[in-house]
Amino acid sequence: MLAPSRILRTTPAQAGGGREREDLVDWAEDSIARGSKSFALASRLFDSATREKVWLLYAWCRRCDDLADAQELGGALGEQEGAERRVTAIRLLTERAFEGLPTADPAFDAFGLVARECGLTREMAEDVIMGFELDALGWRPRSEADLARYCYHVAGAVGVMMAVVMGVPRDDSWMLDRACDLGFAFQLANIARDLDEDDKADRCYLPQEWLAEEDIEPGQHMKPHHRQELADMTARLIRRMERHEAWARMGAARLPFRSRWAVLAAARIYGAIGREVRDRGTHAWDHRVVIGSSAKLRHVTAAFWEAVRNKPEEPGEEPGWNRGDILIDVRMSGPIAPPPMAPLPE
Template sequence: MLAPSRILRTTPARAGGGRDRDDLVDQAEDMIAEGSRSFATASRLFPEAVREQCWLLYAWCRRCDDLADDQELGGALGPEEGADRRIRSIRLLTERAFEGLPTADPAFDAIGLLAREVGITPDMTDDVIQGFELDADGWRPRTEADLARYCYHVAGAVGVMMAIVMGVSKDDSDTLDRACDLGFAFQLANIARDLKEDDAADRCYLPVEWMVEQDIEPGQLLKPHHRQELAELAKRLIDRMDQHLAMARLGAAKLPFRSRWAVLAAARIYGAIGHKVVARGIHAWDSRTTIPGFEKLRHVAAAWWEALRNKPDPVETPPEWNRGDILIDVRMRGPIPDPPMEPLPEEEPSDRYD
């Protein structure tokens, strides 16, 4: 017989959905070790408590990215069909995690646990989820402002949450802005490095106006005759990366030594990726640009001295876009509609297309 409704019990709300904290941390550590060697290296420099919370945050971000793109730990992208449904699942699971209810997914239980421990808010996670929505909609940036907003959603907002994990107050807007700058820098390096992979997935994060300036025809971005223009656009991205990294160093100066060391190590490693893309020029996309282990160790050692000295250089040219301007734009405009893409005039075929 069915039990009378008066004796049914609701699911109790508990941090992490009731999962054992050590189990969640262990699974998160496995995810970051396999999903991002650069972040895994830098995270080892944090104090133990911050390191574990960093892994919990990474696990949620990685799992959301995998669900949105129907992939596994950043592997090959799955079919686009069903993307809207997958985004809805991300939202529902994240909401359930914040309520302290079990989600049947340790990565989402991890963000629920982290929210209880450090005060991550639904608004913070929602900013990140909006980035997944843009990709699911096939959105592409038309202007530099659009590129900045995309970078905020997919990386800058994560940087803000990382700052909260490191103990930065939600009222310390300046330091949170600098954490956002670090996320910007990472994403700009990623975009420059992954132009080939993104093109294969029919994605492009270079502003349309940049490609119009370079006379790059729609669908021709990775063609051999445009490699020089592509290298110039990559340098443009990395120049902006350097501006954001310089600002991020100002914020890192306010962090405790271990956290400062970890942040500066990550900044050096991702900065090295960006500059290696530029140095490879037209060959940057013949193979994936990586930083070998011994170079990462060298950057970690250099970051130790930089963190100990703790005298960041003054910023001569601050980046054009900052967290404050973007947040105003995000709150005022809401989701960005996909702009109409006007095709460029067709050129006569030539042997440059070979």
């Protein structure tokens, strides 16, 4: 028989789903160490309190990405069948984390803890989850504005959350815009580097309008005879990356020293990836671009002196993509529409 109702108890709500904070921090530290060597190195530069919160947030981002793509720690994509159901699961687990209910997944429990400690909101989390939804729907950008929206969801929105974790007030729009710029810069470097890997997974984040301008047939951009056009489009991505990178440095100048150092180190490492892809030209995708350990340490050292001097060069032009405009578009456009279905054979 079921237990009498008088002895049933509801699950108490508590940040972290009832797990010990120390255990969640240890788990999150291991997650970042295995999931992103570059970001793990940069995160070591934060003060201890900020570092732990950054790890807790990263663990959720990493786990959501792995669940959405059926992969492990950012490895090879798994079977994409059922991706939309996995995104639904991410939303449900994230909501339980906000409620302080146990999720049976330490990454989501970690997120519930850091969300409570730092005041992260459901809207912030949903902006990130919408990026996973775009990929689950097989979405591809038609225009540069579409590319901006994608980069916002998968990286800019994460930058906003990271800024709040670092102590930036939620109503400081200028600083949140600069954090978003850093996310844009990171994602543009990733897109440029991973064009070949994405193509093998039947994904392409180059705007269709760009491909049409270069007279490239759909799905043919990685063919050898299009390498020069691809290199030209990549240079276009990196020019935009550098604009957002410059504005992100303006925001970093207002952060406490340790946070400023960490942000500048990450910016230098990811910026180096993007510039290396550009500089390799048509050979950029012969081998995956990586930044070795010694080069990373040089960037960390250079970032230290840049953080000490703390006099970023004034950007020569506006970043172009504006977080406010993107958010207005996101809020007004409603649910993301799936791609059009191919016509049925006659």
